[in-house]
Amino acid sequence: QQCGATAPKWQGRCPGCGESLTLVEELEAPAAAGGSHAVPASAPVALSDIRATEGDRVSTGIAEFDRPLGGGLVRGSIVLLGGEPGIGKSTLLLQAAVSLARSGTDVLYVCGEESPAQVRMRAERLGAADAPVRLLPEVDVRAVEATAEAERPGLLVVDSIQTAYDPDLTGAPGSVGQVRACTTRLMRVAKDLGITTVLVGHVTKEGAIAGPRVLEHMVDTVLYFEGDRDHAFRIVRAVKNRFGSSSEIGVFEMREAGLAPVEQPSAALLAERAGSAPGSVIMPLVEGARPLLVEVQALVSPSFLPQPRRLATGIDTGRLLQVLAVLERRAGLSFGSQDVYATVAGGVRVGEPAVDLPLALALASSLKDAPLPPDFAAFGELGLTGEVRP
Numbered sequence: 244q245q246c247g248a249t250a251p252k253w254q255g256r257c258p259g260c261g262e263s264l265t266l267v268e269e270l271e272a273p274a275a276a277g278g279s280h281a282v283p284a285s286a287p288v289a290l291s292d293i294r295a296t297e298g299d300r301v302s303t304g305i306a307e308f309d310r311p312l313g314g315g316l317v318r319g320s321i322v323l324l325g326g327e328p329g330i331g332k333s334t335l336l337l338q339a340a341v342s343l344a345r346s347g348t349d350v351l352y353v354c355g356e357e358s359p360a361q362v363r364m365r366a367e368r369l370g371a372a373d374a375p376v377r378l379l380p381e382v383d384v385r386a387v388e389a390t391a392e393a394e395r396p397g398l399l400v401v402d403s404i405q406t407a408y409d410p411d412l413t414g415a416p417g418s419v420g421q422v423r424a425c426t427t428r429l430m431r432v433a434k435d436l437g438i439t440t441v442l443v444g445h446v447t448k449e450g451a452i453a454g455p456r457v458l459e460h461m462v463d464t465v466l467y468f469e470g471d472r473d474h475a476f477r478i479v480r481a482v483k484n485r486f487g488s489s490s491e492i493g494v495f496e497m498r499e500a501g502l503a504p505v506e507q508p509s510a511a512l513l514a515e516r517a518g519s520a521p522g523s524v525i526m527p528l529v530e531g532a533r534p535l536l537v538e539v540q541a542l543v544s545p546s547f548l549p550q551p552r553r554l555a556t557g558i559d560t561g562r563l564l565q566v567l568a569v570l571e572r573r574a575g576l577s578f579g580s581q582d583v584y585a586t587v588a589g590g591v592r593v594g595e596p597a598v599d600l601p602l603a604l605a606l607a608s609s610l611k612d613a614p615l616p617p618d619f620a621a622f623g624e625l626g627l628t629g630e631v632r633p
Contacts (some may be wrong), residue, residue: 267418300486301397301439304342307495307504308335310531311466311479313487316398319437320486321430323404323459324479325444326468331477332443333357335468335495335502336400337365341374343398350375351396355382355406369501382416384409384425391432401429403443404458426461459483470497471556471590476512477502478591480530491531509536512589518617522609524601525620528593536620538588539598541605546582557587558598566603566625573629574603576610596632599625 248259250266257265299318302309309315316322326332337352344350354362359378366372377396381387384407391399401407407425408416415421426442433440442462459465463485470477479493494508505511513536516523522541527534539558546552555563563585570576585602587593600623608615624632 267414301343301348303339304346305339305504307493308339308479310493311481311484311491312464313484313491316439317463317486318439319433320439320463321433321461322441322464322466323444323462324441324466324468325446327446327472329472330468330470331495331497331502332468333402334365334369335479336402336441336443337362337371338369338501340376340398340400341366341369341371344375348397349394350398350400351377351379351391351394353379353381353387353399353401355401356403368499382406382408384428388428388432391438392436395436396438399429399433399438399440401440401442403445405445422458426458430461469592474590476505476589476591488531492533509534512537512591516588519614521612521614522605524605524608524615526593526598526601526622527620528595528597528622537591537593539601539605540586540588541602541609542584543578543581543606543609546580548582551578551580552582552584554583555585557590557592558585558602559594562598563602565627566599566606569625569627569629570603570606574607576607578606578610581610596624597622599623600631
């Protein structure tokens with residue numbers, strides 16, 4: 244169910260990715276009579292005769308969404324938007340669909356998870372109930388394919404790919420075979436007819452898009468919608484983009500009337516910072532072409548448990564443990580009887596090694612109850628021998 248590998252019989256561990264209990268039996272449909280002999284061969288085309296379509300890019304009308312897309316949606320491309328349930332994927336895509344529909348683009352929104360009435364309620368909340376967006380409540384990929392071929396919309400949104408299914412296959416919706424087959428059929432329609440297609444995908448508890456890993460290789464652009472549902476800020480991060488940079492992000496704030504773009508994310512993320520509190524350090528980082536300031540926080544308190552807690556939010560737990568080991572070994576600080584908590588304020592996730600130094604300073608500040616200057620900022624990677632690398 245994770246990587247799409249096959250095995251002749253059931254096994255407890257996947258031979259492809261090593262995950263446990265992910266093999267599911269699927270029956271393959273018999274091949275059609277005639278096999279490959281009935282399929283006409285495609286004629287080769289000279290590279291110089293192919294017209295480049297890079298200029299056929301349409302803005303969604305949402306600047307922070309266009310940024311990770313590379314400037315907008317490319318005609319005939321397939322975009323995969325993944326995120327946790329309730330993070331705001333459907334809200335963002337409905338806002339983009341409404342904006343494009345009002346600018347003259349024919350939009351077909353396939354709602355497989357929600358009824359048209361539920362989508363209408365969300366549109367009313369966004370103030371877009373009168374938008375010329377057409378809804379198709381359908382999960383049969385053959386019906387979606389036929390409607391797209393007949394209507395030829397400029398934008399096709401499928402919410403979500405895990406609910407789509409092909410009746411010709413025996414697997415349940417969301418299985419590896421179903422997701423792969425449905426994506427293949429939608430990709431053929433998108434490429435043949437030049438229909439821009441956006442697929443919504445769910446993520447697993449590890450943060451990866453549910454379904455076969457090959458799904459991310461099939462599409463042109465992969466976006467992850469990140470954030471904590473308990474915080475207002477959301478980040479759309481590009482991890483793959485055949486038509487632009489794969490390191491750009493878009494920052495949004497969830498409000499009652501939908502997602503609002505945040506034009507100055509650093510000011511928004513630091514607006515509620517208590518500058519004189521111990522355990523707080525500002526970290527500068529670069530996301531794509533945009534500099535960003537985030538607040539790294541740490542709390543160290545005496546533990547009354549046999550095994551003290553080590554919890555991290557927005558930072559890899561393994562990196563937290565490594566920084567603690569370096570501080571104990573190289574700086575002479577003792578955390579053995581302390582509970583340690585680390586987070587990045589605002590629900591932002593930081594994965595680069597430069598978080599080591601601000602994390603170490605925040606931990607030492609909290610342990611010693613000594614606040615750092617409010618305008619102090621730090622970044623850098625900590626080596627295991629205690630050196631700081633820029």
